[in-house]
Amino acid sequence: MNLDSILKDVKSVGISGHVRPDGDCVGSTLGLYNYICKYYPGIDCKLYLERIPDCFYFLNRAKEIIHVPEDKVYDVYFALDCGDLGRLGAFADIFTKARHKVCIDHHKSNSGFADEGLIVPGKSSTSELIFELLPKDRIDRDIAEALYTGIVHDTGVFQYSCTTAATMSAAGFLMERGIDYSAIVDHTYYEKTIEQNKVLAYAINKAELVLDGAVIKSVITKDDMTRFGVTPLELDGIINQLRITKGVEVAIFLYESGDNEYKVSLRSKRKVDLSEIALKFGGGGHERAAGATMRGTPDEIFEKLEEEIRHRL
Ligand code: 5GP
Numbered sequence: 342m343n344l345d346s347i348l349k350d351v352k353s354v355g356i357s358g359h360v361r362p363d364g365d366c367v368g369s370t371l372g373l374y375n376y377i378c379k380y381y382p383g384i385d386c387k388l389y390l391e392r393i394p395d396c397f398y399f400l401n402r403a404k405e406i407i408h409v410p411e412d413k414v415y416d417v418y419f420a421l422d423c424g425d426l427g428r429l430g431a432f433a434d435i436f437t438k439a440r441h442k443v444c445i446d447h448h449k450s451n452s453g454f455a456d457e458g459l460i461v462p463g464k465s466s467t468s469e470l471i472f473e474l475l476p477k478d479r480i481d482r483d484i485a486e487a488l489y490t491g492i493v494h495d496t497g498v499f500q501y502s503c504t505t506a507a508t509m510s511a512a513g514f515l516m517e518r519g520i521d522y523s524a525i526v527d528h529t530y531y532e533k534t535i536e537q538n539k540v541l542a543y544a545i546n547k548a549e550l551v552l553d554g555a556v557i558k559s560v561i562t563k564d565d566m567t568r569f570g571v572t573p574l575e576l577d578g579i580i581n582q583l584r585i586t587k588g589v590e591v592a593i594f595l596y597e598s599g600d601n602e603y604k605v606s607l608r609s610k611r612k613v614d615l616s617e618i619a620l621k622f623g624g625g626g627h628e629r630a631a632g633a634t635m636r637g638t639p640d641e642i643f644e645k646l647e648e649e650i651r652h653r654l
């Protein structure tokens with residue numbers, strides 16, 4: 342894929358990432374958005390995302406993100422970090438209407454829904470893919486901050502098995518662009534509000550081990566969120582803490598997202614391919630990190646997931 346040929350003679354560009362934007366979604370879209378705004382000032386470029394977590398607002402141009410779809414036909418539209426059209430949420434229509442649709446993504450479950458795609462499941466993050474696409478002499482501090490943030494989040498601070506030597510050299514290059522890499526990790530990845538820490542402690546406290554300790558599971562209801570004063574955006578770190586429990590292969594975390602409906606997060610350590618399981622329930626993701634939205638009570642959902650996990654252990 343050649344970005345500069347995609348952008349040649351183009352007048353308008355739209356960019357979106359997935360619903361419930363995470364660090365890689367925000368980092369990759371803002372990286373590309375900053376690049377186009379700076380080096381293609383003649384292009385009318387807009388970035389559309391759902392509300393993003395507060396910790397990402399320090400990134401350049403984050404305040405320009407538009408949160409509601411518009412009735413517009415773009416020459417080119419980029420869907421980043423999205424494995425299927427549904428992941429664009431309210432922005433699926435504006436993407437579909439665009440004259441040329443481009444997808445840049447690293448999900449194993451990617452359904453190939455654009456006119457042109459750069460889909461590399463082995464990559465740590467969409468931010469690393471954007472890094473590879475951009476001319477290196479044009480990666481300034483603002484772009485570097487966004488892409489570094491994205492890589493940090495999808496690798497769990499360079500911890501997960503998706504981290505490669507290429508990821509580390511991309512991160513090294515970005516560090517040399519004058520970014521405050523230590524503050525980015527601290528401020529966007531580790532820092533929690535007291536409310537987040539308390540709801541994390543509560544979720545860990547009520548977690549249960551099943552399948553001889555190979556699976557850990559926990560759930561947060563809407564009532565819990567009200568009681569702790571948090572929104573779904575602030576439940577991000579819980580699945581990671583569950584995952585690192587000694588002896589565990591798979592962690593399952595649910596939060597109530599609607600009537601009789603739960604958002605499911607799955608993480609595995611070495612064996613279980615979660616993208617397969619998530620796909621079975623209408624979701625998707627990677628081998629080691631996947632998700633879906635499922636209907637039923639928490640017990641019913643846990644039972645379905647455990648059934649799928651049991652024969653893969
Ligand atoms: P998380 O558990 O952090 O929400 O998501 C883990 C991974 O699975 C992410 O890469 C995310 O994009 C993917 N994922 C989570 N939920 C869904 C979903 O409902 N559908 C699809 N296609 N992917 C999901």
Ligand code: MN
Nearest residue numbers: 365422467495
């Ligand atoms: Mn990603």
